[in-house]
Each structure stands twice: as structure tokens, then as C-alpha cells.
Amino acid sequence: MENFEFYFSELKQRLSENTKIVGREGKVIRYDESSAPNPLMTVFPHSENDVAETVKYCREKGLKCFCQSGGHNWRVRNHKSIDVVICMRTLNNISIDEATQIVTLGGGTIIGELVEAVTAKKLEVGKSPYLKYLMRPTGVCNTVGVLGTLLHGGTGRYTGKYGLGIDNLVSINLVDATGKLYQNVDETADPELWWAVRGAGSSFGIVTQATIKAYPQSNDGLSWNCTMAFTNPSISEIEEILKAVDKTHMEENMSLLCSFACLSQGVPSLVVTAWYYGPEHRAEKAWERLLDPSLKHTVKNAAMLPANKLNEGNDSFCAMGSRKPSLGMGIERLDPAAFLEIWDLWTEFTKNEGAGGSAILIERFPKAKTLSVSDDATVFPHSHRGIAYEVVCFPIYKDKTLDVKAQALAQSIRDIWVQKCGDPRKPRCYGACAGFDEPLENIFGGKERVEKLMKIKKKWDPENYWGALLDIPCI
Known part of the structure; x- marks a missing residue:
């Protein structure tokens, strides 16, 4: 199983000339290293046929393969059993x-x-x-x-x-x-x-x-983007900001991102990024509750930007490596008491050495367009399409001895969201944000949808070979 030279020589003959194959020393670092594979080989295919041939070879030799492109998803199940990673970055045409x-x-x-x-x-x-x-x-x-x-x-x-x-x-x-x-x-x-x-x-x-x-x-491709930071906010200030978020009417050309994050010198802060696809005067009217001077933001940066400039300056937040065993849910409401409890849990965790980059995220999008699609059109159900907020807990650290604390933090915060911010009888979770033990019913919207999904899975992947990200057993 560990004979890289043997596998390399056999597989190389089956792939196109420009396909690259490397051993453990050439593996691609993932965004979250807490469940990252340590493959015997990494293949960089030059064509779609190279991908197909690599999978065929792995099946013939009893090897487990795994595909990645950006490598940012933290949800890699059974990562220790993955022998071959197919890095798709070379197929970026x-x-x-x-x-x-x-x-x-x-x-x-x-x-x-x-x-x-x-x-x-x-x-x-x-x-x-x-x-x-x-x-x-x-x-x-x-x-x-x-x-x-x-x-x-x-x-x-x-x-x-x-x-x-x-x-x-x-x-x-x-x-x-x-x-x-x-x-x-x-x-x-x-x-x-x-x-x-x-x-x-x-x-x-x-x-x-x-x-x-x-x-x-x-609007000539220009959109209004405004980031406001509230450093070391008081309990009442957090409550007022969350109320302003909750009471804002979301038009189709709006989106919102809030985060609990430590900014300069490790000061706990509530950061709000409001986006509007249209002229500045309309944006300011749409977001007037959050722009209210009485909220007393510490920092406010607003600008009209083209789409290809919106991401500039964010690469440091997307750095590969470190441990980031995150977990998310969908919730119905921003319960102030619940989020104050989460604030305390989060700030306590950030005091651990090297954990200051940890964050709590709250996302909000208009949902009328997503709900215009029939409920039975995709496996993604209306119950998820219409969720008010998507939230994620992001523990970020390097020391693996913090794994237990990080998992406890994420689970505690998940329980608060389920019990106090939604319907505990019907928890909802965005698939890419789910923890390893999240029930499939919470991801796909109920028993009937899961059973249908399993039947299709049995036809296309009867051995559940593709079980690294979403482990859907066959029935």
C-alpha cells in the first residue's frame, strides 16, 4: 500500500503526458488541517480522461481516492483512509x-x-x-x-x-x-x-x-460595500445591532454578513458588512437602520466597487493550513440572549493561545428568488431555501491539543442555535457546513427526501465510495 514508486510507474503510463503525480512531500495543504488527508499520491490531471483513468486505477488497486479543487471544505470524513488525492486545480479552463x-x-x-x-x-x-x-x-x-x-x-x-x-x-x-x-x-x-x-x-x-x-x-457592475466594526461592544450595543439587522427589510439586491471577530490587538468586535447592488443613495436608504449614528460604530468603510474588486484584501482570511473544525446551522431568528451567550463562549475560546482568529458568522440573504423554484426540483428543500439566517462557528487554531475544546465550543453553540434560535424539532443545516455527526434529515429536509437520495446513491455509487464529504449510505 505504501509503495509509491510502484503505483506511480503504473498510473503514469495510463495518463496524458502533462499529468503530474507527486508523493506525500507534494501534497496540497488544505484550508483546515484538522481532518486533511495525508495521501500516498496526489494527481494533477491534464484532462477529464485523466480523472476517469485515475479513479479506474484506484478501484483496481483497492485505493481510496478523493477529489479537491480549492481545498477549503473542512468536512472530510474518513480522511485517514484516503490514499490518492486528485487535485483538480489544473482543470481550470x-x-x-x-x-x-x-x-x-x-x-x-x-x-x-x-x-x-x-x-x-x-x-x-x-x-x-x-x-x-x-x-x-x-x-x-x-x-x-x-x-x-x-x-x-x-x-x-x-x-x-x-x-x-x-x-x-x-x-x-x-x-x-x-x-x-x-x-x-x-x-x-x-x-x-x-x-x-x-x-x-x-x-x-x-x-x-x-x-x-x-x-x-x-449599475455598470458597481455595488456598494460597507464594513462597520463595533469594537468591544457592550451588551446593550450588541442587542441594538442585532435588532437593526433583524428589522432590516431585505431587497433582492442586498446581502449581509455579520461576524464576531478579534480585530487589531485582539479586541473582540462585532463586524457588519452590508452589500447593495445599486447606487450609493439607494444603498444608504436600504441600510439606514444599520447606518444609524446612534449605533456608534468604531470603524466605517464604504465604497462603490466592481465585482472583481470586492474580494481584494481578503486573502489573509483565506490562508491555508491551521485547524478549523467548523460547524454551521440555519436559524429563524437572532435571539439577543442566545447570541450574548455565544459571545461569551466565543470570547473565552479566543483567549487560548493561537485561537484569536476564531469567529462566529451570521449571513442573511433575500430568499424570494430561491423559493420561486419548486420544492421538488432539487434535493435542496424549501425548508432550507427559506431559512432566515445561516450561521457558522469557526474555531481557528494551530495546536491540536485544542481539538477537544474546539469541538466542545462548536457543539455548545450549535445547541444554542437549535434550541433558542429555531425549531428544535426540525434543525436545519447547510450541507457544506454540517458537522460529521449531523443527521441527514437535518441537511436534506426530512426522511422521505433522504430515502429518495439513498436510492439514487445506490444506483450511482452502491459501495458509497464517495463518502468523504457527505457520507450517504445506500439502502
Whole structure:
């Protein structure tokens, strides 16, 4: 099993000339190292056929393989058993049909590459997300894989205008668990698989290519972005800020990100980033509750920015490495008492050496567009599409001896969200943010949907080979 030279020599003969294969010393560092694979080999494919041949070889040799593009998801199950990582970053080609406004992208494309490509054509895509995987007080991250986030839903700044990422998916190419490549998979080609892939995509194969919808830019592509920081806020100030967030009416061209984060000199702060796709005067009217001077923000930075500049300055928040065993949920309300309890738990954890970068995130998007899609159109249910807030607990640290404390923190905060900010009888969780033990019913919206998903899984992956990110057992 550990004979790298043997596997290398055999596999290399089956792949195209420019495909690169490296051993343990060349592995790609992931965003979260707490559950990162330590593969015997990492393959950098040069074509879709290289991906298919690598999977075939792994199955023949009894090796477990795992696919990654940006490498930002923390949810890698059974990571110690993964022998081969297929790093898709070499498949990052992008083509744009301006006439049909359709974008075709390789499975290794990252957010920054996609945004730059469509902005150059004066277009935009339905997911330039406040990504679900990152600590990002000031916005999005360029280095996250597009398909990794899209296939599990795909929310972001443009959700109010264009809906979820999966709602803008036109077709995919997919390598299944036997190594067979299927091209142009869509609702016509396979209605059941198309239903399942849109929300649970990583459980059915490796998506080597996708086509998605694009849209003409509005307001010359400029949007208003305002970050306000409230350093060391009092209890009453936290309550007032959360009330302002909760009472703001969300129009389709708005999105909001709040975070508990330690800013300069480790001072606990509440950071609010409000976004509006339109002119400044309309933005200020839409966000007037949060812009109220009585809230006494410590820092306020507002600017009109093009789409390809919104992410600048955020790379430090997206750095690879360290341990980030995060956990998220969907909630109905911002209960002030609950979030004050969370504030205390979070600030206490940040006092641990090296844990000052830990954060709590609150995201809010308009949901009318996402709810306009039929409930049975995708595995992503209406009960999740209409959730008021998405929230994530991000413990961030380097010392693995903090793992137990980090897991306890995330679980405690999850319990508060479930019991005090939603319906404890029906917890809801965004798939990409779920913990390892989150019941599938909480991710996919109930027993019937899970049973349907399992039946489709049994057809496409009867041995549950693709169980590293979303472990969906067959029935």
C-alpha cells in the first residue's frame, strides 16, 4: 500500500503526458488541517480522461481516492483512509458564450478566476458567494473552488437576484465511482441524478466540468460595500445591532454578513458588512437602520466597487493550513440572549493561545428568488431555501491539543442555535457546513427526501465510495 514508486510507474503510463503525480512531500495543504488527508499520491490531471483513468486505477488497486479543487471544505470524513488525492486545480479552463450567456468551467476553477472572466465580458454569475467555508469578516475569498460550494447549494451576494448556485446550473460532466465519464448530464439525460446532484453533488462523483448561467451586469457592475466594526461592544450595543439587522427589510439586491471577530490587538468586535447592488443613495436608504449614528460604530468603510474588486484584501482570511473544525446551522431568528451567550463562549475560546482568529458568522440573504423554484426540483428543500439566517462557528487554531475544546465550543453553540434560535424539532443545516455527526434529515429536509437520495446513491455509487464529504449510505 505504501509503495509509491510502484503505483506511480503504473498510473503514469495510463495518463496524458502533462499529468503530474507527486508523493506525500507534494501534497496540497488544505484550508483546515484538522481532518486533511495525508495521501500516498496526489494527481494533477491534464484532462477529464485523466480523472476517469485515475479513479479506474484506484478501484483496481483497492485505493481510496478523493477529489479537491480549492481545498477549503473542512468536512472530510474518513480522511485517514484516503490514499490518492486528485487535485483538480489544473482543470481550470473557462469559456464564455456571450450570445447565450452561458459559462463553461473546469472542475478546478476557483472563485477569483471565474469572477475575473465574467467581469471582463461585463457579465456576472449567480454565485459570487460569501463562502460557507471561511472566516471572512470583510467579504468573499478568491481561492475557494467554484464547484465545491455550488454543488451543495451555493449562496452569495447575488442570491436575491439569481437564486442559488444550483438553480443556475445548466449541465455537468461527471466521473462516477467506476471511473466512467458522463458528459452533458442534465434533467433530460437523467432526471433523478440531476435532482440529487444539485445539493449533494460530491456524493455522486467527480464533476470535471460544468456549465452555468450568466447575466448582464447592472449599475455598470458597481455595488456598494460597507464594513462597520463595533469594537468591544457592550451588551446593550450588541442587542441594538442585532435588532437593526433583524428589522432590516431585505431587497433582492442586498446581502449581509455579520461576524464576531478579534480585530487589531485582539479586541473582540462585532463586524457588519452590508452589500447593495445599486447606487450609493439607494444603498444608504436600504441600510439606514444599520447606518444609524446612534449605533456608534468604531470603524466605517464604504465604497462603490466592481465585482472583481470586492474580494481584494481578503486573502489573509483565506490562508491555508491551521485547524478549523467548523460547524454551521440555519436559524429563524437572532435571539439577543442566545447570541450574548455565544459571545461569551466565543470570547473565552479566543483567549487560548493561537485561537484569536476564531469567529462566529451570521449571513442573511433575500430568499424570494430561491423559493420561486419548486420544492421538488432539487434535493435542496424549501425548508432550507427559506431559512432566515445561516450561521457558522469557526474555531481557528494551530495546536491540536485544542481539538477537544474546539469541538466542545462548536457543539455548545450549535445547541444554542437549535434550541433558542429555531425549531428544535426540525434543525436545519447547510450541507457544506454540517458537522460529521449531523443527521441527514437535518441537511436534506426530512426522511422521505433522504430515502429518495439513498436510492439514487445506490444506483450511482452502491459501495458509497464517495463518502468523504457527505457520507450517504445506500439502502
